[in-house]
Amino acid sequence: MIPKEAEKVLLKVQKPGRYVGGELNSVMKDKSRISLRYAFCFPDTYEIGMSHLGMKILYSCVNERDDAWCERVFAPWVDMEEQMRKNNIPLYALESGDPVKDFDMVGFTLQYELSYSNMLNMLDLAGIPIYSCERESLTPLVVAGGPCVCNAEPIADFVDIFMLGEGEEVTNDLLDLLKLHKQKGSSKHEFLCEAAKIPGIYVPSFYDVEYNDDNTIKSVNPKYTAPQKAVKRIISDLDKVYYPETFIVPSIEIVHDRVTAEIFRGCIRGCRFCQAGFIYRPIREKSADVVNEQSISLCRTTGYDEISLCSLSTSDYTEIESLLDKMLDWSVEKKINVSLPSLRVDNFSDELMKKLTAVRRSGLTFAPEAGTQRLRDAINKNVTEEEVLTTANKAFSGGWTSVKLYFMIGLPTETLDDVAGIAELGQKVVNAFYSHPDKPKGKGVTVNISASSFVPKPFTPFQWEAQDTMEQLEEKQKHLLASVKTKKINVSTHFTPTSFLEGVFARGDRRLSKVMELAWKKGCRFDGWDDQFKFDLWMQAFDECGIDPHFYANRKREFDEILPWDHLDYGVSKKFLMRENEKAHRSETTPHCRLKCSGCGANKLNGGVCHAMR
Amino acid sequence: MRCVRVHFTKTGRMIYVSHLDVNRMMTRAVRRAELPMWYTEGFNPHPYIAFALPLSLGQSSECEFMDIKIETDMTNEEIKKRLSPVMPEGVRILSVGEPDGNINEITAASYSVNLEFASHEDAERFYSGAISALDGDELMAEKMGKKGHRKVLKQVNLIEQIYKKSLSLDGCCINLELTVAAGNTVNLNPALLTETLEKQIGIIPESQRITRTGIIFKGE
Missing domain, CATH: 3.30.70 (Alpha-Beta Plaits)
Known part of the structure; x- marks a missing residue:
């Protein structure tokens, strides 16, 4: 239901379909029979949030309960915000149209650091005080999850409870407890004391942080019922965990408008720059039969004509070929396209290529990540130039004429030679096309190089490294552009201030809350959108708070420094990360988990079992 | 192959969905209904669906229609029976029949x-x-x-x-x-x-x- 006041302004804003709900398969419930109302908030636009698999899973998972109703909330775009503020329309949930402040639990999924300001803005639009300590009653309880909460500290003052790790079980545990304490009439503190005992729950206000004179952390001290370390939750058996039989089908076009079939969680590769490769460990696969059944159901109930397999590295799925056989059995007849993102160049078989050409052809994207072998070894991207070229050749034989290559610049130990190496590798791919005997006739080749800026992240071997300054990154971007000698290669790079701010918040501490509040009050929101990003306002906010952002982004940490996220446990041990860091500086690689276990420690989360060693 | 005209309404929250999005929505709806759609031939086959006058965003309609092409001789009643339950809120199938006038x-x-x-x-x-x-x-x-x-x-x-x-x-x-x-x-x-x-x-x-x-x- 759309609130009456909102209905009056909908035709004054772009894409009003974002704000109306009522989509196919959205869940409506009878409020009078519900004891828990959960507002699941995605701090970005509807089109982005609705593309997110985690939200689809948790939305359906909570709505399986008879006693709870999970509804969706997205960040209104700036034009809608203006109308809402002007007409006193509070932030509302799409299903019921009820104000978010009337919900029992308000949960944010934090997928990227630059969405933090949107979280504050959404709380404020809802009429909920942004600081946790200003919310005295038990409800609405403000919770957050998602990959960013592995360093939740920059937003610790705003959120009552963080859920670490995979949410299917812990969300329900938390809702059960909330229901009990709501009935008992408990205080917020009484509730938090019990919640802090649940594995996977982190109550930030139960930890006191002390600082040294040099601004590093002196100690983090748990109090009340809080454990020394909050440990992330994982789902042990992906075949048995809840997965939706249907997805909401948005009426307006979204970013990933298709069925998403998850095939595994975690990653065996251990690329040292990749946070996802560490925080989602250990690897756990879903069986091909289960994936296939779920895909059939999803296609039937949504009417989508595309399925995308979802994981960190599709070709590492042990059952990939049998899964594709099963899926192509029915998808070809139904004219459904199966797309395989996140393919690696080193195990992209001829078989796989054949199966791919059986379905509709989209672009091919590979990620060598660095331009020279030395640097690829340092970041543990175990891919050789030969493998890149072999795969490119396979692609050209298969009829592809356009290849996209992903790289990063600003990686630790990188030199200008490594940057020039990106252009050289691109050139070799172009040359490979022209010397290919069965290249597609009468067509040229396009190599699109995307060079993003590296941001060091918590729980990676590079968590101690200094991020390149904006000036260094810009110099490298220029050097890359100057090294490209052909028009067959297009280069795109990232706006460096965005990467800098991301770097600050990725490894920031609790003192950044003030900066965030101030920047938001000055008008910062949608920082991930180049047309909305207001870097000067952010810098003013840092300045007025007397906080040096370079301290967080561009400073190298020593191994013995207490890091802001050291009291959170994501399975991988600090010792392992140190070993990996040292190997990076020696340009030594680490074999992937199926070749040899390198003792990361994440198997302790799964009762000592790691599927990579089966 | 047979051309069929599907008459429908567009009301309620559906009025905030643009013409282009309704087009996409219907493509998925005919798949959900498992109609024996006729697919266009060529590099990128898609079900044939043609719409009459685009309706402006924010306006409702009691008289929208689309023409679809189907492969077998499924009856109009059966098509209506299959389409009706798979429509999102705001779209109601009024009738299914032979085209009674050229879109042009x-x-x-x-x-x-x-x-x-x-x-x-x-x-x-x-x-x-x-x-x-x-x-x-x-x-x-x-x-x-x-x-x-x-x-x-x-x-x-x-x-x-x-x-x-x-x-x-x-x-x-x-x-x-x-x-x-x-x-x-x-x-x-x-x-x-x-x-x-x-x-x-x-x-x-x-x-x-x-x-x-x-x-x-x-x-x-």
């Missing part, structure tokens, strides 16, 4: 326009202003048009594009029943008419609801 031969469409004003006085003033404007020979408006590939502002006389009209006043509300030019060559969006009237009379209604009530083919 649409000449006019009728609309019901409801305007609500802040006061009865405003409504009265707008009412008399609208009557004299619509009874005149000329009501000029600016409209984006095409000149080759370029988009240019054009002056159009709306009176020439209005075929039938009737106005009624009830308290703070005005109801305007219109039949106007529609189709590929000349097409009048009733929102342009109300906007032009608002500018000329100098009163803006509190709310405006536009519903398309009929589509008229050449010779009807």
